[in-house]
Amino acid sequence: MTTTTMTHTEIEPNILYFGTPVVLIATCNEDGSPNLAPMSSAFWLGWRAVLGMGMRSKTVQNLRRTGECVLNLPSDALATHVDRLALTTGCNPVPEPRAKRGYRYEPDKFGISGLTPVASETVAPPRVAECPVALEASVTALHPLAADDPEQNGNVAIIEARVLRVHVHDDIRMAGTADRIDPDAWRPLIMSFQQLYGLGPRAHTSRLASIPEKLYRTPDIDRARIA
Ligand SMILES: Cc1cc2nc3c(=O)[nH]c(=O)nc-3n(C[C@H](O)[C@H](O)[C@H](O)COP(=O)(O)O)c2cc1C
Numbered sequence: 001m002t003t004t005t006m007t008h009t010e011i012e013p014n015i016l017y018f019g020t021p022v023v024l025i026a027t028c029n030e031d032g033s034p035n036l037a038p039m040s041s042a043f044w045l046g047w048r049a050v051l052g053m054g055m056r057s058k059t060v061q062n063l064r065r066t067g068e069c070v071l072n073l074p075s076d077a078l079a080t081h082v083d084r085l086a087l088t089t090g091c092n093p094v095p096e097p098r099a100k101r102g103y104r105y106e107p108d109k110f111g112i113s114g115l116t117p118v119a120s121e122t123v124a125p126p127r128v129a130e131c132p133v134a135l136e137a138s139v140t141a142l143h144p145l146a147a148d149d150p151e152q153n154g155n156v157a158i159i160e161a162r163v164l165r166v167h168v169h170d171d172i173r174m175a176g177t178a179d180r181i182d183p184d185a186w187r188p189l190i191m192s193f194q195q196l197y198g199l200g201p202r203a204h205t206s207r208l209a210s211i212p213e214k215l216y217r218t219p220d221i222d223r224a225r226i227a
Contacts, residue, residue, distance in 0.1 A: 020042060022189040024115070024131060028066055036128070047163040048160055049135070056098070057091070067138055068123040070136050073131055087102050088106035091105065132172050136165040139161050
């Protein structure tokens with residue numbers, strides 16, 4: 001007979017990356033060329049994204065200068081394309097902490113990933129054609145993580161971005177609706193403890209899903225129409 005142990009063991013993991021969606025964030029370099037970086041410290045509140053990115057990344061440099069990005073969400077089918085972008089940076093020279101981790105400078109992120117840039121409507125950085133979701137966005141706030149600790153202050157930026165346009169592939173739209181995503185069709189790529197995963201099937205019916213989506217609507221959706 002098997003018994004299930006419900007006791008906890010106290011541990012000190014080096015990272016707490018318990019699983020978040022991968023985002024390919026497109027920004028524009030000084031010369032107008034696109035940069036594309038995988039990241040996964042991302043969550044969504046209304047039509048706002050909250051992102052955590054290393055302050056010395058090319059992406060954060062570009063966001064500070066231009067205030068614009070496209071948040072492209074790859075499906076699990078795009079894992080190999082995403083993996084080709086790992087350990088690359090648009091920074092030249094490669095900053096020392098990244099060089100130590102094995103990063104190399106790569107000016108042509110779209111080329112090496114095999115992904116296709118397409119023009120956005122409201123921002124200069126391109127969308128990724130292959131990603132089922134592409135969110136054009138503008139930066140509304142950027143502040144340091146761990147500002148309470150002089151040793152860590154300035155290492156990581158917390159970025160708030162307001163979504164201006166939502167572009168999706170038709171095959172993830174909910175049948176019979178104009179503006180909804182079918183969560184059974186949308187298969188996000190998930191990063192957990194540096195490994196890449198897809199989602200399993202629906203685990204349970206959800207009481208939360210009894211709340212109509214329109215009750216989550218914020219004024220940002222109307223504001224985005226005039227962007
Ligand atoms: C799957 C995946 C997830 C990542 N998540 C993050 C993240 O959430 N934040 C971050 O700063 N870097 C993350 N990275 C590392 C970035 O890609 C790295 O910071 C890179 O330098 C960004 O490129 P850039 O310097 O051209 O902006 C992730 C990398 C991969 C492959």
